[in-house]
Amino acid sequence: MILIKLFALSSLIILALSAGGCSDSTYISGSSGTEPPIAQKTEVSLKKTIDDYMTYVGTPSGVPGTIVAVKMNGYQPWYYATGSAEINVADGTQKVAMKAALPFRIASITKMFIAQTVIMLAQEGKIDLTKSVDYYLPGALTDRNADNASKITINMLLNHTSGLYSYVTSDAGLLRGTGPTHDLPMYRFVTGLGQAHWIHSFSPQDDVLKFANTFSPPASIVVPNGFDSGTSEVGNPFLTNPYFAPGTDLHYSNTNYYLLGLLIEKVSDSHDVATEIKRLITDPLGLSDTYLPTTSNTFTNPAHVHGYADYFNNQSYLTAMDDALLKFHWAAATSGWENGDGKLEDFTDIDPSFTWTTGGIISSAKDLLTFSEFIMKTRVQSGQEAGKWILGAPLDVSTSFQYGRGIARINDVMFGHGGQFAGYNVAVYWYAPLDIYFLVMTNKYSYTDNDPNNIGGTIVAGADTLYKPVAKTSASTEDPNTAIINGLLGVLEQDPGVAKTMKKAMVAPFRLPDVSSLMR
Numbered sequence: 001m002i003l004i005k006l007f008a009l010s011s012l013i014i015l016a017l018s019a020g021g022c023s024d025s026t027y028i029s030g031s032s033g034t035e036p037p038i039a040q041k042t043e044v045s046l047k048k049t050i051d052d053y054m055t056y057v058g059t060p061s062g063v064p065g066t067i068v069a070v071k072m073n074g075y076q077p078w079y080y081a082t083g084s085a086e087i088n089v090a091d092g093t094q095k096v097a098m099k100a101a102l103p104f105r106i107a108s109i110t111k112m113f114i115a116q117t118v119i120m121l122a123q124e125g126k127i128d129l130t131k132s133v134d135y136y137l138p139g140a141l142t143d144r145n146a147d148n149a150s151k152i153t154i155n156m157l158l159n160h161t162s163g164l165y166s167y168v169t170s171d172a173g174l175l176r177g178t179g180p181t182h183d184l185p186m187y188r189f190v191t192g193l194g195q196a197h198w199i200h201s202f203s204p205q206d207d208v209l210k211f212a213n214t215f216s217p218p219a220s221i222v223v224p225n226g227f228d229s230g231t232s233e234v235g236n237p238f239l240t241n242p243y244f245a246p247g248t249d250l251h252y253s254n255t256n257y258y259l260l261g262l263l264i265e266k267v268s269d270s271h272d273v274a275t276e277i278k279r280l281i282t283d284p285l286g287l288s289d290t291y292l293p294t295t296s297n298t299f300t301n302p303a304h305v306h307g308y309a310d311y312f313n314n315q316s317y318l319t320a321m322d323d324a325l326l327k328f329h330w331a332a333a334t335s336g337w338e339n340g341d342g343k344l345e346d347f348t349d350i351d352p353s354f355t356w357t358t359g360g361i362i363s364s365a366k367d368l369l370t371f372s373e374f375i376m377k378t379r380v381q382s383g384q385e386a387g388k389w390i391l392g393a394p395l396d397v398s399t400s401f402q403y404g405r406g407i408a409r410i411n412d413v414m415f416g417h418g419g420q421f422a423g424y425n426v427a428v429y430w431y432a433p434l435d436i437y438f439l440v441m442t443n444k445y446s447y448t449d450n451d452p453n454n455i456g457g458t459i460v461a462g463a464d465t466l467y468k469p470v471a472k473t474s475a476s477t478e479d480p481n482t483a484i485i486n487g488l489l490g491v492l493e494q495d496p497g498v499a500k501t502m503k504k505a506m507v508a509p510f511r512l513p514d515v516s517s518l519m520r
Contacts (some may be wrong), residue, residue, distance in 0.1 A: 010360055023053050023081060023275070023281065026099050031335050036193075038492065038497060042495040045487075046070070047489060049491055050066070050082060054082065054083065063308075063444040064083050064086075064087045064092075064098075064306075064443055064444065065081065065097075066082060066083055066440065066443075066484075067080070067098060067102070067104070067305075067441040068080045068440050068441075069100070069438070070438055070492075071436065071437040072436050073434075077365075077366070077437075079365055081099050081101035081102075082098060083442070084096065085097065085098045085304075086305075087306070087308070098308075101364060102304055102364065103289045103304050103305065103425070104304065104307070104361050104363070105307060105359075105361075105362055105419075105422070105425050106359075106361050106419050107359040107426055107509075108254075108418065108421070109359075109360065109419040110292075110355070110357065110360055110419070110430060111257050111358065111406045112407065113361055113415060114257050114261065114277075114406065115405045116281060117264055117273070117280055118214055118260055118264065118374060119405065120280045120281075121264065127237075129153065129158070131153065132152060132153055132154075133152045133157070134152075135226040136266055137202045137262055137263060138210055139202060139203070140202035141213060142411055143214045143240050144215075144242060145213050146223045148246050151247075152164070153246075154263065156256075157259055157260050157263075158324060158404075158406060159250070159388070159404055160252050160390070161246070161248075162242075162246055162253065163244045163249070163251065164242055164243075164253050164255040164259075165211075165215060165217075165242055165243065165253065166251075166253035166254045166255055167185050167208045167255050167258065168254040168358065168359075185211050185354070187190060188207075194349075194354065194422065195350070196350050196354070198354050199353075200258075200262060200265075208255065209258075212241075215241050216241065217238035217241055220456050238347070249393075250390045250392040250393070252392075255356050256358070258356065258357060261273050261358075264357070273292060273356075273357055274291065274292040275295045277292055281371070285365040285367075285370055285371060285374055286370070287363070287370060289363055290363040290367045291362060292352075292357070292360055293360060293362065304362075304443070306346055306348040306445070306479065307445070308344040308345065308443055309347055309422065309444060309445045310343060310344055321364050327392045346423070347422040347423035351424050355421060359419060359426075365439050365441065369437055369439055379407070380407065384404025385404050385405065385407065389402040389404040389409055399411065412432075414432070415430045415432065420445050423443060424442075424443055425440075425441070425445055425481060426440070426442075427439065427441075427481055429485075436492075440485060458495050
């Protein structure tokens with residue numbers, strides 16, 4: 001049996017109250033004269049896999065809802081939505097049911113769009129991918145990055161081999177304290193609940209560049225141990241700034257794609273990233289739901305998915321915990337870091353300027369599938385990306401994680417990207433052996449691996465039925481979004497038509513490990 005594990009996008013858990021009996025499904029065969037690619041029984045089991053799993057891992061502060069899409073070669077996509085697009089945060093009851101057509105934030109899948117925009121500008125002769133950052137953006141990299149400014153190429157930004165320190169993830173974990181640490185971008189963004197508007201430039205006053213150029217990671221930090229009111233020292237949780245010499249390694253860094261945004265604005269005729277994405281991608285492909293917000297107003301259309309997090313819900317908590325960053329605290333009951341207080345916060349109305357070209361785009365399941373298929377056909381299947389893949393550090397010897405110009409490649413068979421930020425978890429992948437596209441969107445983000453809600457469980461297809469859940473595993477051993485897709489594949493492999501394709505493709509059973517830590 002085939003079990004595929006994708007990038008972890010944190011918890012796929014559903015509020016029990018909002019999951020019950022409310023779903024939206026669209027299934028269309030290839031044409032009026034074509035048999036559906038799967039049997040009706042299989043479609044029923046696909047829905048049951050999603051519904052049962054979300055109920056199975058349900059908790060009071062679980063994910064309100066999800067959108068799932070599957071597209072098989074030669075057929076129109078199958079969409080399924082369940083749970084809530086908007087809830088009352090006080091009690092978790094449903095305000096708006098989830099619908100498959102609703103737009104949502106796609107977080108780091110934005111990088112696929114930015115990379116494609118840069119590549120197309122290069123094809124127009126406006127960018128030389130072998131030139132340095134300093135060539136196009138003189139003065140953007142200073143201080144700690146000054147010596148590397150002429151060595152970091154645009155290709156290195158695209159494939160995360162620049163060594164530049166990531167401005168998003170640096171202090172989102174263990175860092176605590178007062179003083180200079182409170183000037184870090186992530187802290188100010190979160191404590192302001194995302195309301196501050198960020199101005200993008202490559203001047204010394206640019207907040208993101210100032211941080212990436214000057215942040216000095218502590219060799220170690222001291223944290224409460226949670227058991228005897230004492231403290232424990234944690235060694236070097238933030239690595240070094242820069243991570244390594246340009247071109248010598250791979251480390252996923254949002255700073256790379258922030259600089260690509262500045263590059264697009266510098267070289268394009270419009271000098272506007274949103275305009276270039278529209279001109280080069282969304283208009284030609286007819287992606288009517290996809291855009292990069294350019295003002296502090298996140299949405300102009302009220303019909304959208306709300307995003308939630310168990311995160312920074314109680315202002316008094318910060319005072320009580322000596323200004324603990326990002327509301328993390330040591331929980332003796334779980335023997336690990338635990339975020340939040342079991343209540344969801346609505347993050348829908350954050351200002352999108354903080355993530356910008358690293359994760360600010362809004363899209364829909366329909367648009368993402370269309371774009372993903374376009375990228376895979378024109379760049380991956382065509383061989384355009386051959387020789388562009390950079391090998392990342394595997395989590396274990398059985399893992400092959402590679403990154404090439406906005407696309408992740410796992411064990412040579414799964415291509416795509418994951419995204420997670422401020423209330424949304426999204427994954428879109430192409431499974432090459434069977435030419436199947438999968439998309440999963442959930443509207444809750446868990447900020448720590450040990451979040452009590454971030455508990456995975458494997459769904460497998462039993463020999464006697466199409467669906468069979470197994471016992472829960474320990475926290476974080478399998479991402480729940482992954483489990484959903486594992487379940488979908490487990491069901492599909494038992495469909496007579498799909499089974500023939502699988503046999504023809506000679507797909508050997510394997511399992512991909514959780515590579516989410518490589519994408520932060």
